[in-house]
Amino acid sequence: MKFPHDFLFGAASASYQIEGAWNEDGKGLTNWDVFSKIPGKTYKGTNGDVAIDHYHRYKEDIKLMAEMGLESYRFSISWARILPTGDGEVNDKGLEFYNNVINECLKYGIVPFVTLYHWDLPITLEEDGGWTNKRTAEAFIKYAEVCFRAFGDRVKHWITFNETVMFCGLGYLKGAHPPGIQNDENKYFQATHYVFYAHAKAVEVYKEMNHYGEIGITHVFLPAFSVDDRHENVVAARHANEYETLWYYDPILKGEYPSYVVEQLKEKGWTPSWTEEELATLKRNAGKNDFIGLNYYQPIRVEKNNETVSSMEHSRETSTLAPGNPSFDGFYRTVKMEDKTYTKWGWEISPQGFIDGLHMLKERYGDIKMYVTENGLGDEDPIIDGEIVDVPRIKYIEEHLKVIKRAIKEGIHLKGYYAWSVIDLLSWLNGYKKQYGFIYVDQQNNLNRKKKLSFHWYKHIIETRGEEL
Numbered sequence: 001m002k003f004p005h006d007f008l009f010g011a012a013s014a015s016y017q018i019e020g021a022w023n024e025d026g027k028g029l030t031n032w033d034v035f036s037k038i039p040g041k042t043y044k045g046t047n048g049d050v051a052i053d054h055y056h057r058y059k060e061d062i063k064l065m066a067e068m069g070l071e072s073y074r075f076s077i078s079w080a081r082i083l084p085t086g087d088g089e090v091n092d093k094g095l096e097f098y099n100n101v102i103n104e105c106l107k108y109g110i111v112p113f114v115t116l117y118h119w120d121l122p123i124t125l126e127e128d129g130g131w132t133n134k135r136t137a138e139a140f141i142k143y144a145e146v147c148f149r150a151f152g153d154r155v156k157h158w159i160t161f162n163e164t165v166m167f168c169g170l171g172y173l174k175g176a177h178p179p180g181i182q183n184d185e186n187k188y189f190q191a192t193h194y195v196f197y198a199h200a201k202a203v204e205v206y207k208e209m210n211h212y213g214e215i216g217i218t219h220v221f222l223p224a225f226s227v228d229d230r231h232e233n234v235v236a237a238r239h240a241n242e243y244e245t246l247w248y249y250d251p252i253l254k255g256e257y258p259s260y261v262v263e264q265l266k267e268k269g270w271t272p273s274w275t276e277e278e279l280a281t282l283k284r285n286a287g288k289n290d291f292i293g294l295n296y297y298q299p300i301r302v303e304k305n306n307e308t309v310s311s312m313e314h315s316r317e318t319s320t321l322a323p324g325n326p327s328f329d330g331f332y333r334t335v336k337m338e339d340k341t342y343t344k345w346g347w348e349i350s351p352q353g354f355i356d357g358l359h360m361l362k363e364r365y366g367d368i369k370m371y372v373t374e375n376g377l378g379d380e381d382p383i384i385d386g387e388i389v390d391v392p393r394i395k396y397i398e399e400h401l402k403v404i405k406r407a408i409k410e411g412i413h414l415k416g417y418y419a420w421s422v423i424d425l426l427s428w429l430n431g432y433k434k435q436y437g438f439i440y441v442d443q444q445n446n447l448n449r450k451k452k453l454s455f456h457w458y459k460h461i462i463e464t465r466g467e468e469l
């Protein structure tokens with residue numbers, strides 16, 4: 001059986017991780033332009049000043065995507081190219097660049113799937129409190145409207161935010177991302193709330209423009225499972241799902257926060273300073289979401305944590321989602337299991353965990369359309385006789401596409417798959433060591449591009465619509 005005719009086979013990237021041209025054509029400074037240059041913050045001091053120079057080489061890259069037969073390309077817009085000061089004047093050169101990227105995609109019949117925010121925030125807003133300041137939410141709504149107006153005639157698929165849990169969690173709890181704050185639960189929960197509010201307002205604005213496209217948000221999907229049937233561990237898994245999934249998915253799809261978490265935030269003094277108008281905005285717009293984007297890489301296996309967790313000193317290493325760390329509130333800890341397989345970065349490889357999680361989502365949120373907006377293997381790819389023989393990546397994606405096909409047969413409303421990433425790119429915390437792409441970029445040789453083994457494999461899968469999977 002083939003994948004459905006309207007299922008999109010895609011691949012993804014993000015502006016800061018591929019574009020470079022960090023200070024060209026009127027682009028404003030972003031939080032990552034500044035944070036990445038603070039000594040010790042990134043792996044070997046890598047940053048996105050050049051990245052893989054996609055800003056100047058987008059035509060070559062999109063031509064390669066077309067050669068792969070890619071049906072859709074998910075990329076993000078750098079806010080600071082459009083509004084260099086965050087909420088001031090529009091930069092026409094920024095509009096021009098993304099118009100060129102969109103038109104280049106359409107030239108090959110590649111469907112552009114655009115993420116408005118993939119972590120690069122104009123520095124003026126970061127320095128004014130970032131997502132803990134409602135000004136940033138209001139600025140996002142202005143930025144989104146500028147993009148809808150400029151590109152909405154050709155872009156019909158919009159993602160507002162990528163992985164809120166990551167930029168808020170790493171920004172305000174682990175400190176591994178800008179603004180580099182550790183263990184501040186009040187700021188963390190406040191930031192997530194203003195992101196959800198900004199999302200709901202952007203959905204409302206988009207729908208009022210009658211562009212007849214679709215809009216949603218992309219969240220990490222990290223289903224938590226108990227390590228065994230012991231009651232305290234089952235309770236720990238429930239707790240993890242409430243904080244890591246329901247806190248993110250409920251305000252979007254139900255328009256309200258999960259009561260389990262709300263009650264505990266009240267007890268702990270972590271309740272965001274939300275207003276009735278903001279909460280009403282979430283409620284009013286929840287039903288207008290066209291889809292939810294899932295970034296699935298792994299499940300987590302959890303057990304009750306019985307050791308006291310003082311405010312941990314975090315590092316890049318404790319921020320890479322490898323198992324063995326306690327949750328920020330100390331309630332549970334993740335566990336590396338003897339009978340599971342893991343990537344070099346300690347992420348469990350579990351297609352079964354994905355399909356089990358998908359049924360959990362369907363049970364709670366019904367038939368909401370879903371896209372897999374990221375899935376892929378971060379690896380140090382083997383090179384044999386000059387060829388990138390990334391067989392582990394082929395196996396990883398193949399196994400996940402198989403369960404996606406099964407999930408669709410079981411009634412899960414999945415309409416597309418975007419591999420992370422279309423091309424090797426800058427990792428926020430791992431530099432260029434952790435590769436994800438179908439296309440290799442030679443960092444030692446003029447950033448030359450080279451098709452990997454997986455490029456040819458994915459081309460075949462797309463051509464045959466995954467019939468053999």
Ligand SMILES: C[C@@]1(C(=O)O)OC[C@H]2O[C@@H](O)[C@H](O)[C@@H](O)[C@H]2O1
Nearest residue numbers: 014162163378420426427428434
């Ligand atoms: C943490 C990490 C990683 O480095 O493996 O997860 C997978 C992937 O998620 C994406 O949204 C990030 O933009 C990209 O950089 C990757 O980030």
